[in-house]
Amino acid sequence: MNKDILIAVIGNTDPIRGQYDGPLLHIVRWYRPEKVFMILTEEIARTELEYHQNEEAIHMLDQSCEVELINTGVCDAHSFDDFSLSFLSFCSRIKEEHPENRILLNISSGTPQMQTALCMIALSDPARYCPVQVSTPEHSANRAQVFNPRMDLIEEWFENDMDNLEETPSRCMTPKLLNFRRTIIQMQIISLIENYDYSGACQIYETEKESFSDAAGILLKHAKKRVNLENKEAEALALKLGLKSELYPFGRTGGMGKLIDFFNSMKIKQFRGELNDFSMRLEIMAEYLGIYVLENVMKVRLSDITTESKVKGSKIIRTNREKCTNKISGIEKYLNEQFADRGGYEWGKPLNALTIIHLITYLSKTERFKKYSEPVSEMMKWVELSSAVRNPAAHTIVSITDDMIRESYGKDSAGLCRSMQRVLIQIFGTEVKKEAFDIYDTINDRIKIEMENS
DSSP states (O other), X not given: OEEEEEEEEOOTTOSEETXXXXXXXXXXXXXXXXXXXXXXXXXHHHHHHHHOHHHHHHHHHOTTOEEEEEEOOOSOTTOHHHHHHHHHHHHHXXXXXXXXXXXXXXXXXXXXXXXXXXXXXXXXXXXXXXXXXXXXXXXXXXXXXXOOTTTOOHHHHHHTOGGGSTTOOOOEEOOOOHHHHHHHHHHHHHHHHHTTOHHHHHHHHHHHGGGSOHHHHHHHHHHHHHHTTOHHHHHXXXXXXTOHHHHOOBSSOSHHHHHHHHHHHHHHHHHTTOHHHHHHHHHHHHHHHHHHIIIIISOOOHHHHEEEEEETTEEEEEEOHHHHHHHSTTHHHHHHHHTGGGTSOOTTSBOOHHHHHHHHHHHHTSGGGGGGHHHHHHHHHHHHHIIIIIHHHHTTTOOOOHHHHHHHHSSOHHHHHHHHHHHHHHHHGGGBOGGGGGHHHHHHHHHXXXXXXX
């Protein structure tokens, strides 16, 4: 890497205060940067651009050091809003233009707000930025006489500068900002997980994992796998942490657990406004929940009413007229009535959500399964909604909106999620605990605790 470059906000202690270097001059003395970028507020620019006192002091110390003035036009040196973005822009530009240089940041000059802003910038890329702090000669508040370019000669002040003496030690130090950085990173991760963006949180964790516990990282990976429906990998990570029972609060696993996890992934899509993805999962939810009801509640196995075949390596399940009519008395007449606009029900077609819901709707009309008529009726609305909003969107460049869902369903996506949760509770009953539907908030709480205790 080439020689250093210095970015320095110029303050009232520069270039010389009392009989010692100000922070800018002292950093140049000890680091010998090849170039200095001086960031000027409007107040400092009025004298620096007229008298060039800081530039001249640098060249008295090191004639080869190049100096570039950056006049920000900032009026209020105490306002983050006035200078924070412009500081970041200047530093980013300088970093891009000098890819081989380490960039020193003078964090001792300027207002406390400016010093803090430069610390934040230093933390954004510690591999390139090096914050440098300069203590006062007395190691206390610096109240010595200030150089006044309108009245004083820089040559005389520089001649009497005690830091020119060989035995005078360096007052430069590079502060450890790791605790500050850790807090910022922690806040970034928390912000992401509260928006259920576990992929983004995992990326940040991987670059900063030395600052946090392994358990925090495993929890983040678990949540990422789980929200992406990578069930086996997610369960393995929960087992690794010894948290299987806490993170899977189901009376039993298997089909019910997968359905709850699938629904929770839909809630996240809804929360984040990803309604196209949310709607794509709606018909799938209706189909697989319908199969669960058919097999586990109504005790009709798919194999009792269908035939299975393979087409190009894929398993295809088709309705079988003989098997279905033998198993469910009166079902043929009912299905023909429901598909009358198509000339009756077409047997032998691949099983889909609409057929499944019609099957359990028919069975829910019997006395034995009458209590399931309400949730089954609600599930039919999901299939109808999916047909109304998802299928057209799949063939056109359309973004599904809450207004579209409300027009077809009568409620927005949040209301639909509440109805879906009620249906799951009606079907699963006491086998599922309430906290199963808030599992990602439980995971988030666990992640926050692990990060706090790291």
